[in-house]
Amino acid sequence: MNYQKILQEIKDEVKPILNKGKIADYIPALGRVNPSHFAMSLSLFDGRTFGVGDVEHKFSIQSISKVFTYSMAISHYEKILHKRVGHEPSGNPFNSLVQLEYENGIPRNPFINAGAIVITDMLNSKYKEKTFSKILDFIKSVNNNQNINYDKEVASSEAEFGYRNMALVNMMKSFKNITNNIEDVMDIYFKQCSISMSSSELSRAMLFLANHGIDPITKARFLTSSQAKRVSSLMLTCGHYDASGDFAFRVGLPGKSGVGGGIVAIVPEHMSICVWSPGLNSKGNSLAGTKALELFTTKTGLSIF
Amino acid sequence: MNYQKILQEIKDEVKPILNKGKIADYIPALGRVNPSHFAMSLSLFDGRTFGVGDVEHKFSIQSISKVFTYSMAISHYEKILHKRVGHEPSGNPFNSLVQLEYENGIPRNPFINAGAIVITDMLNSKYKEKTFSKILDFIKSVNNNQNINYDKEVASSEAEFGYRNMALVNMMKSFKNITNNIEDVMDIYFKQCSISMSSSELSRAMLFLANHGIDPITKARFLTSSQAKRVSSLMLTCGHYDASGDFAFRVGLPGKSGVGGGIVAIVPEHMSICVWSPGLNSKGNSLAGTKALELFTTKTGLSIF
């Protein structure tokens, strides 16, 4: 298939909606992004890559970081992880406290904020003061690239305006589902959300998940096949907040979005994809990014269904 | 792959848990089923079939009927269907009224009871007094088998004890999301839940969904490729009530369960499967059936992830 031509067509087709989305503006550093950015990158198992648009422009990965931290946690805590966080779709907006309260501080899944915070708490129990650098190391490894860091301004803004997340972590602490110091856990969490990566980097970093846990190029194993399947199934059922069903419906690939406008997706046994466009739809997912992925599966016939 | 051998192994391995589940007993006719039944059937595209256990024993398909009625509705109402019923996981037990009330009478998806009732109402608008016979006709067609009927005793018990469903339909009517007479709609709905089919019949009946909407044997087209993909994605994200994430996690196939103990699943572009064991787990899905499917994907490596 001529992937480069397909990507170019997609870029042309989404152009009219690039400015229709809404930039996440809950923190100033995110709100300053130019809404007309667009990038789409593919990584194949044989090392070939394809891309259109601002594929080297770094942006805030935000919730996409949850895929990395969950992958780290499942490799260390496979047996016990799901006693502290479920794996069911949440059926509610991504920051809802309601469900958390009814379910005694056990978040529905690791891809809503509350669940990701529990995962960070678990990593903090294992790696102590080195936790954030271990998270960065993991991302550098799966990306086979040392040039990854976080944006200090975004991280400090997250901390300054993160009242919702502070509410979540305090409630979970009241249910004893946070074991470390709240400030420590949230410092790491806000940093991981503030990691900056480009579309081409994120696409590369997902290859191991498309290939049963093994980087198809370096041959490094990061997860067992069963663990990789679990991450993928969660991406499909829970990767897009309250629009996960819609994404499965329209795109048909495991994916994960972030409010920075990035979306990663995998075609199992074929490739990994990243698309970036900062304007969000009403559910908090990239408007043009979702459309681009829908066009991609329609044009290529690649879908898990 | 030696499917017959794999099925036999699975049958042996689930034997110890056959009596550990709980039979659905909200209506007497369902409660009388022998809990030690087990059947598992596969249907391949080339016409070969495999099976172990009571594969010809007819049981109440219950919520599996929702796959058929949704398939019928999507082929007629593709554009407008999702104004009246969503396609997001419900995140709540399958019979909850809460979400329905907060969301103004629009059910979360067509596989929870409320959503399936709306689908039946849509079919009733199209087929009037012939609606139930049209549903039976559709199932006979996809099954390539005229010998399908419903169990009158189960249907009348459903109607007699269906207070929850009567609450749901009345609430949706108050939100004007039911357009026909409540009694007519519920009569059809209770009958469709009471259809009796065997494991081998249900497996055969799902083949068209595994093959992009076309029966691979008769070559009859029932849905467009895009419509079939939508049914499959809904089965994956919403097919098992509040355990849909768990099913995706453990089995990794689009599936749909019913409280009669049946579960259907598809391996896209490969085969369709039905397993039956009447004992249910705490989420209302067949206990041994879920385990059997998990063993199947582990043993065969067949999974969409």
Added chain:
Amino acid sequence: MNYQKILQEIKDEVKPILNKGKIADYIPALGRVNPSHFAMSLSLFDGRTFGVGDVEHKFSIQSISKVFTYSMAISHYEKILHKRVGHEPSGNPFNSLVQLEYENGIPRNPFINAGAIVITDMLNSKYKEKTFSKILDFIKSVNNNQNINYDKEVASSEAEFGYRNMALVNMMKSFKNITNNIEDVMDIYFKQCSISMSSSELSRAMLFLANHGIDPITKARFLTSSQAKRVSSLMLTCGHYDASGDFAFRVGLPGKSGVGGGIVAIVPEHMSICVWSPGLNSKGNSLAGTKALELFTTKTGLSIF
């Protein structure tokens, strides 16, 4: 105190807001009422009565009927009544199903629809097919007046459009908190809501509650002192749906409103009051009626606080 003068002042002061409320129009027969009606009546223990406006105009008492049926039920079922219906404020709009579901079919109190339906079910268990005529007899007795009946057109409209109430009763039946036939219970319930009374009649009918359960004029005892206190306390905490706190705050008297625009209130050991104006505020209580009662307690200093 010159009550007649005070009533006249109130009538003048509320005149500008008479047309600001919204007439209940969920059934046509209610929607046809002229919004400029206003009536206010007082009944004293010595038999004196005062009134302004359309004090003899009959209107639909609607939820005010719940005071009568609860009074009947508490005198027969005092010990067991509150196992089937609570006595806490509901903290939610009056027709919410959410709380009912979370609390296993036990309504929060007898003055929300669900609770009143349970009360009617209890009376139905006692009086069988005579239940509605017994309710009418009770109202005639406390009113010392045989000229009370219900409006057949309103009752049949209630039944025709009462999907919410049908949802409530079906859900409670699913929790086994309705013991009689649903159709029988709802036929009585819709009739009791459709009883027509005038402001002067309703004021007279509440005298026994202001006097510890004894009609101060005829000396007939309808409730024990303790039972009368319970009815009054419920009127204070739960008498105005989701605006009960606001009513206690602004008026400071036990009261009960209905969507027909009537409100009854009592000044314990002093008098009973009825005010009627069909325009409702956003909470479903008479807009001018609530204002009139607030003016009344401000002008007279009569309040329980």
Added chain:
Amino acid sequence: MNYQKILQEIKDEVKPILNKGKIADYIPALGRVNPSHFAMSLSLFDGRTFGVGDVEHKFSIQSISKVFTYSMAISHYEKILHKRVGHEPSGNPFNSLVQLEYENGIPRNPFINAGAIVITDMLNSKYKEKTFSKILDFIKSVNNNQNINYDKEVASSEAEFGYRNMALVNMMKSFKNITNNIEDVMDIYFKQCSISMSSSELSRAMLFLANHGIDPITKARFLTSSQAKRVSSLMLTCGHYDASGDFAFRVGLPGKSGVGGGIVAIVPEHMSICVWSPGLNSKGNSLAGTKALELFTTKTGLSIF
């Protein structure tokens, strides 16, 4: 009436249930209280007082402090206060976050934790760093007694284990309903909950509320008559968390309880009352204290209904 004799009878009658309640043990300093304590105090307008039991034993007033801070706030912010906190019963356990989230960070009333924290935030806007000393001053004034302070150990335990309250305040901050620094507000809030007072002091301190806002002994005015009526009506409808209706039902007086085991109540135009017994019922109110007040209104006939 022979109040002393009545109090003595009550003390004897509640003795068997003194050890049946559960001591609040969420913080160690509270958990160490001896459960067999009991005290009951009355304060009359003419200066006479009556008491039985440990009437001079100081205990943690906890949520009773909300009556004082709300009284302070309503005298300064009468017009705008209820834009930031409602006056409806909450219909949910006292620490629920659910309702707060659905209602955009506006607490239901000033007597649930969230509402009391908003009130403290309002006082903090007015009194800045002097806020807590102003609260103490107010209590000393209404008590006509300089010997009131807070328990530093309890306050620091509240802060250490107050995750629920930290969740509440962070959520309200995310809705912009907290205007000051979270740490400052919570420091004051935890201190006000930790104020220690005896039964005789608390009874004395409530006299102004029983007398339309004026201390009947010193003649000092603390609130207007209308403001005092508002505090009383809130005590009646919202004073006992999710058992406010039950308290109105059984006792029939405006009251406010705290998890330290204290309950204050007023008989408008007659007297104020305090009862203390540390064992709590399942709703978090003093078990023997509630019973004692029920016995008191039954024996004296004093009730607002």
